[in-house]
Amino acid sequence: MTNPNVKLSRHRGISDSAFALLLICPALLVLGVTVLFPILKGIYVSFCDYKLSNLNAPVWNHFQNYSKLFRSGSIYRYFLNTFVYVILTVVIQFLLGMSVALLLNSKIRGRNILRGAFLIPWTLPSVVVAILWRWMLQQQFGVINYLIYRAGITDTINISWTTDSVLAMAAVVIAAVWRQFPYMMVMLLAALQSVDQSLIDAARVDGASYRKTLKHIIIPSIRPVIISAVWIATMSNFQMYTIIANMTGGGPVESTTTLSLAAYKAAFQSYDFGKGAAIGVLWLVILAVVTLISNKLSEKYAAD
DSSP: OOOHHHHHHHHTTOOHHHHHHHHHHHHHHHHIIIIIHHHHHHHHHTTEEOBGGGTTSOEEOTTHHHHHHHHHSHHHHHHHHHHHHHHHHHHHHHHHHHHHHHHHHSOOTTHHHHHHHHTHHHHSOHHHHHHHHHHHTOTTTOHHHHHHHHTTSOSOSOOOSSSSHHHHHHHHHHHHHHHHHHHHHHHHHHHHTTSOHHHHHHHHHTTOOHHHHIIIIIHHHTHHHHHHHHHHHHHHHHTOOHHHHHHTTTOSTTTTOOHHHHHHHHHHTSOBHHHHHHHHHHHHHHHHHHHHHHHHHHHHHHHO
């Protein structure tokens, strides 16, 4: 049966391609206004002197915003903080998510209840998670300090997590992992349930240990899902603002100031929109490179 829309387009002398383009024009227009235009405007502003004094007329200053960032050395600290935070968070939540997914994929009692319980952190807003963990890590009355003191790990209960540069980064990583690992767990659990059980049974018959079965059968079978899950987690943590801002504010001494916080502070606290846009453009370049690498890996293993 012929589609009436196709008949109409042919009757009026419009090709199928032109008619299809006409149908998606409204979506393309909305996409251009909400996505493409802000990106192009941000790139343009990053090459301008754009502050409160000249909001209506940004002044082109070539690469001065970028040169100031690199000359001051602050951008290197933002890059380092971002990479440390992202790598630690993604690696820990992947290992934790994979471990829990393997556990919940086995035949243990109450696994349906555990699946629901492990999803609770994922349902909480990031700002709630930040406030919750800030209270738990409070220096004098935080439950975490009390527990590690009672366990004999430390000899004092007054540990200030937010005033020490190493502990502050550890605090935001712990909170972010607790909030995000359920998503990783769900994706990996769904992938594990799709693995061909006959391959696992055949490996066991041949005498393969669980470690070898995991390494040579299970992991290769779910590798595309692993790549996608890690990529999503990486993108999410590169953009993380809420947890870090509400727990440490980027401190102490900018030890937890990532690219997202640096861009926000430059644009909306110092009102230097050109500098904030320059940080955002560098941030965008990194995300584009990570996305390209992820796509290449996905294509490679999909072909295999």
